Amino acid sequence: MELKTIDQLPLAHKRVLIRVDFNVPLTPEHRVADATRIREALPTIQHALAQGATVLLASHLGRPRGTVKPAFSLKPVAVLLQDLLSRPVSLAPDCVGSTVGRQVDQLPTGSVVMLENLRFHSEEEANDPAFSRALADLADVYVNDAFGSSHRSHASVVGVVQHFEKKGAGFLVRKEVEVLSSLLSAPDHPFVAILGGAKVSDKIGLIHSLLPRADDIIIGGAMAYTLLRAQGVKTGRSLVEPEKIDEAKTLLQEAQQQGVTIHLPQDHVVTAELTAGATATATVGADIPATQLGVDIGPRSIAAFQAVVPSARTVLWNGPMGVFEMPPYDRGTRAIAEAVASLSSCFSVAGGGDTVAALSQANLANRIDHISTGGGASLTFLESGDLPGLAALRS
16 A cells, blocks of 8 residues: 555644654753754644644653653743744643643644653553554544654554544655665665664664665674674674674675675774773774774774775665764764765765764764664664554555
8 A cells, every 4th residue: 555645635624643753852951952853844744734734743752751751841842843833832731631632622723732742651652552542532634754753663653543544644754765765676886885883783684684785885883893703803892792693694694695795894993991081092903902892993994994985876874883972983983974975976875863963073964865864763664664653554
């Protein structure tokens, strides 16, 4: 069944429940620190309003674990959204219940209300049927524009959908699906994937999915140490997942059989202790001394990885090359960011919170063609080609 989008739904004089992903960082003063996710949702919200709808926005924020905690209130989001939309945005006292129901019933057409944090109720993450029904009772039409939450089978993403005849995806979700689907179905070659992060277990599914599609896979970050150990390389005190070594060996063999080159670090920046001011040195080769742990790719690895990137017509980047949040261990990640951002005849896609943070730190985010708003969701989609939230809309 084809995925309908908001522009295919009747919205005039309807109450439209839009699931957005406003799980944004807040400052100590409880202001929104990064409004990217809010801005990305504006086209969907504005379209609904232009069609004469009354808009109910639903989101989670943080991990309040089923209890009401003022620090996780969506009030700062509602305040900022009011400025961005140039129209009043009220904050409901809750996301379900009779008080909210009465407030919604009295809303004039064209109103915007931000429902309070979904995760103030444990039933949200439990995909509770009664909670799903209570959410659905507030509206006539459902729209999912929360790509970053669509890999989770939660009430506001999956359970609520079955109660709506009129349902579809927002513009943000449509864009994410179109871009990521193109990587799976018809990427321009050479297709280079750059993967980093802490655990190879988080990315093994993605690597398996990329093997039939990619030409080169560059792997850095701590996840590389498990793969290096699988090759017999000494990794010192670096983070390794021993239970994944056999699977890593199989993965490397499969890549060789399919003609995909996996590029692993040839040297490393190492230190005895991961603390600020600790002495760091570069190894001569791939082996790491027994007393040291790897914290970044070394200069030879940077040069080798940079040499692969310029020929790419498609690049997917997910995960940093080292402990980028602690300079000077950000050099590898920054070098890769600059290499990808400098490509002029290439379609580049970046995803994952750390990757986006690294690009922002280097002031290079605006030179990437598509930055995914969902780290875990983009990984899941690239592994399986679908998400629970999308499947629910099509059912």
